Amino acid sequence: MKSFFPSKWVAALLLVTAIAIPLLTSNTYYLNMLIMAFIWTIAVSGMNIIAGYTGQLSLAQAGFFGIGAYSLGLLMTKAEMSFLASLAIAVALTGIIGAVVGIISLRLKGHYFAIFSLCVGVIILLVIEKWESLTEGIRGLLGIPIPKIGSFEFASMSSQYYLILFFLVLAMFVNQRIVRSLVGRTFISIRNSEELAEALGINVMRNKILAFVHSTVLAGLAGALYAGYIRFLGPDIASVEHTFDMLLYLLVGGISTLWGPLVGTTLVMILMQLLQSWQEYRMIFFGPLLVLIVMFLPYGIMGALNRLKTKRDSRLLSTPDENAPFQRGVPDHRLAGGEIDA
Amino acid sequence: MLKAEKLTKSFGGNKAVNEVDFHIRKGEITAIIGPNGAGKTTFFNLISGFHQPTSGRLLLEGVDVTKKPSYRMAKMGVARTFQTTKLFAEATVIDNLIVGHRLRTKSGLMGAVIQSKRYKRDESACIEKALQVLDFVGASDLAYRPVASISQEAQKRVAIALALATNPKLVLLDEPAAGINADETSGLADLIKKMKQAGLTVCIIEHKMQMIMNLADRIMVLNQGTKIAEGTPAEISQNETVIEAYLGGAHHAQAH
Amino acid sequence: ACGNQPTSGGGGQTKVVNIGWSGPQSGGAALYGKNTLDGLQMAVDDINAAGGIQVGKDKVTLKLVPLDDKYAPNETATNARRLKTEHKATIIFTPHSGGVFAMQTFNAQEKFLIAAYTSEPKVTEAKNPLTVRIPPRYDTYPKPFSEEMMKRFGKKVALVPGTHQYAKDWSAIFKKTWTELGGEIVAENPVDYNKESDFAPAVTKALAAKPDVLFVGGASQPTALVIKAARDQGFKGGFILMDQAKVEEIEPVLKDPKMMEGVIGVMPASQLPNEGTKKFVESYQKKFGADKIPTSEVSYHYSAMFVFAKAMELAGTTEDAAAIRAKVNEAAKQMTPDKIPTPVSGLAEDGALITEPKATTMKDGKYIEIPLPVSK
Amino acid sequence: MDLFFQQIVNGLVLGSIYSLVALGITLIYGIMHLPNFAHGHLYMLGAYLTFLMMTLYGFSYWPAILVSVAALVVIGMLLERLVFRPLQNAPHINMMIAAVGVMLFIEATARKMWGSDYQRLDSPYDGVINLFGLTITEQRLIVIVSAIALMVGLNLFLKRTVIGSTIEAMAQNREGAFLVGINANKVSLLTFAIASGLAAAAASLAAPINLVYPSMGAMVNLKAFVIIVLGGMGSIPGAVLGGYILGLAESMSGTYINSEYKDLAAFVLLVLILTVKPTGLFAKEAR
């Protein structure tokens, strides 16, 4: 159960810093960057549950992000519902669509599932784009009102920041609880060997769907928050490139680690902004960098740190910590099928 | 306990298991032997729900379980190990085992998130069970080692422990002694006896005849998908058909 | 944080003012983005070479800060915030309606002026107080185009436009105009001009309805291929080009000028008979090569930059967006056709620059000009 | 009826291009278990090289294609050696991301070197042929014929030659291939070479029909992935048939439904087929 942030104190410190930031700067660009990073972190952490812990690489995440965003946008503009109600419905709707998609697609295995979900993502994008009577098509959905809870308007950057920070903390907390629980272990056992999990009486399909729905719910939440923040939607938010961006954040941060999504998303987004001024040289530099990252940091930043730590711990292996019966080994090499065939 | 009636499985035109009638009796150790490709593993796959039979019936304690998927079979008390030891490689031994008891718990995602009372109870039940079965197979000292780092024989024990963690009534073992040496094999045989003493029903596939002859109460012999003999070890070792199809001459030299 | 750095100077100070741009520099629309940026960069260079602008007592030179948004509105929003806070840009150009809409959710609050290069009417209908639309609305073209083609070829038209929003809006107005003029729409078969691997299937289907005229349009080069596919399949009628597709870019792709017979479209921005246009084309060719022709994006951006520079002079400020916006009309009026390539004669009430586009068509192997009503 | 047959011809042209691209992807997937997302960009490179050979160095069409194919063969091998081989033992998802990195790099480099402009590749075969009331340009005919020739050739190579079957062997067990004396690295180099060469050939054949520009490979790539999933990943007949199925489906749905929805039609077709047959149409049965 030990990840690199061993004590609650580090997490608490981070949280306090995060809360303090708007008080220290009013630079809307910096706040905007953090807000975007938080929003994407929520979506990426969902991807982490299905891909990292359950071993099913879903590439439809941006599609579900789009569903969440458009649901909120449409409910607030066309149905003129309140922000909170729209948020709840948007998230629930994404989850329901996620369940349907999951039931169909999770019968597929390995790369088939991955590419299939990629296609599901493309379909979602195309539907958003073509269903003009509902979504306004490529022109985009305009005029999403400023989110309001009661009489409080989230008009300023810092109020938006706190709103989204709240949901980020919530999402990370829930994920942490899940991953460290029996449910999370069940997911991990499916990643390792579906056959064995099945033999142990685990309803693999149901658990996969559960993990998938959870991941889509987080994507939907992120999308809905995004819509409430940016207040203008174009179909491209559901595009496949965003899925790959998310995958990249996840890998850089460390797949199947709790803090990976946050670390990866924040770092890569900041890096991309720093590289902005390089203009057309940006991708010439960033492409190879990406290759180098996966070559030399194959488990991402948090994965590498965790490994360092397990290595250190393993020297003390003979005297396990009595209070930590839930000690976990290193994260898996493979997405699926990490069983030993003797 | 478990009864197979005319159980058949064909792959394409090839009948891997052909109209096998068989009865596993409660509290006994039953063995299945037969040449390679005889259909033993396939038979296991059928009675543990991994494959659906092409025809025939399967009864568990009188209940028809013919088309039940494997996770349902596990819940009904049928646990199995695999011919190639399957374990969650990179987790520690204890972590492997905790999931083993998951099927006996009911709390779900919500419970885990809010850490409900029931969830906490479930969690400690799982840990307790894991430690208990680990003790049972005699591998308590390995609890915190990553599975990949322990010996093959230990992995076999852990695989059995994993099956036991599901609270089974019937345990199916597919070649548990393959690839381990004589010394360790006898240790494993002791463990299987201990399981029987603890009231479990065991069904085992094995090629190590010496072990089987000492261990089994009854033996079924499969050949090319059909049952060619059934009986006590003594009967089987005298059975001409079996000797011809499977045991061969060397058997006498070795087993006695 | 490199904007507005004062350097020592004579009477007043010498300042550098950043002009923001957020548009596509990568992905499928990168070429379009580059054209708009080229126009701005040329204008900025020319203005600075002439000693910059005089704002109050200060001598001000301009600096262009471009950021890539991959055509994605949310990236435009992020870029705009960065341009505003980090680079202190008061004017931000963006060449796509999505980006404009995204910025319009907060530009009034954060006080910057959007220079919107889009002919989407909604951009100005929203009554955003700090938006200036640069190009003309597209609804000036359909009527004269339709009348001409109907007269020459007949009343049956088939549509093979792109699937992007602009093409859709255009098609909608065009269809209305065409039927109002008594024409008939025999087929409608939009294709994605940016992604399609082969236009032949779509053209085949459209031609199956035996039209007299084909309505086409997207980026110039794919549009050329649609024309080619139709000619290859034996089509002899006329083509109506949406204004996004440019005659001067289509011709070199087709190689054979005969294929252009019966095509009607917007007159190349580079062929306006003005002094300013000629000068501009010359300097463009000096910079990018003698065989290159500046497209209307380049020309419009060049002109618009001059208008905004003048507006800053008139307003006496480089920071107060509202004050600058208030002077755009006056600035536009001062821009005589010998200074800029595309004449502007003021700012319409809805916040659009008033320009005078013209149409052209090839008849018997020669291009002839067709007058258009003045856009407002 | 004319329309129908005309669209069949159009569908065959599309299908030929798709198949050639999909073949490359499926070959690489077979060997490395790598969904090579950069393949569409190799396709783009192939088109550019042919274009440049013709415009800058005055090569005529076929020699230009040969040079381009040769260059792509080299580039493919370099990619294998420098990027994908070192990642052989890393998690699969990392290879996928590396492919994305390669993709970004190639596109940005192409943009930097050749600009974002649309370019037109002129083939000498500009004539139009009329056959039984159908019109087809010579170039389209060439696309169909050469694609089929290439595919037949490839199939013979894989099935009839020992070198060919080493590619298959490698796809199934790398270490096993080592142990029978196959130089596994050579084989994966060879595979990358063939796949990249095919991409260059496909692009050069298709380019005269379309335009050459830096993002020209993106959509073809996505379609090719649809195809190989449809056909069964790693399956060669699957890639070929899948390519033609998709090509025909597109031109037909464009005709009889609405060409605006034909991309949607392609993906929905895939989802439907996979829902019925989760391992694709031609997946090999294996235990």
Added chain:
Amino acid sequence: MLKLIDVSVKYGSFKALHSINLEIHAGELVVLLGANGAGKSTIFRTISGLLKPTNGQVQFMGQSIGGWSPNRIVKSGIAQCPEGRKLFPEMSVLKNLVLGGYIHRKDKSAIARSLEHVFDLFPVLYDKKEQPAGSLSGGQQQMVAIARALMARPKLLLLDEPSVGLAPLVVEQMFLTIEKINRDGTGVLLAEQNAFAALQIAHRGYIIENGHLVLEGTSETLRDNEEVRRAYIGA
């Protein structure tokens, strides 16, 4: 013919073999005994070039082959039937075997002869020759693996636990086969759990424990060694 001199091998930081010295003379059948995880397979993989020794030398027919690539080693005359079989599961049995003779691919008739030979040894495989190797039973797959190694007609044959998962009858035959192959002049290095049977056909043997060679001797001496009897042969 094969000589390991002071060979050490590491997996990451874990040292799996410690200064191993081992020798196989031409025409010899040598057995390698050891508990699970002792390092038998590691020795095999090192000889075949799948692992590179961190220390020491591997010599075959007087040449140092330590740094060679696996395919070069196979070509020089060493074939292996590996642990875990490593078959080509989706290819037919026949194709698996033909690829086993990959290094002789130029000589079609020799391959045909070898095929005949292995089908003689394992008649079951002849019946299944068109079936994908992956769909065979565990034991049948083991036979394919052995047969595939034989197809290379090696000078030195490495068999890593060939009897795993085989029925007694087949095991018995297999040992006879191994003995015969060896009598025909092929050197054999055999890792076995079935120590009793292995020592009956072997000339010499080594005992390995935790990566160290602890005992070496002729089959007779090993068979008579009290500890060996207890640990590897059983009562």
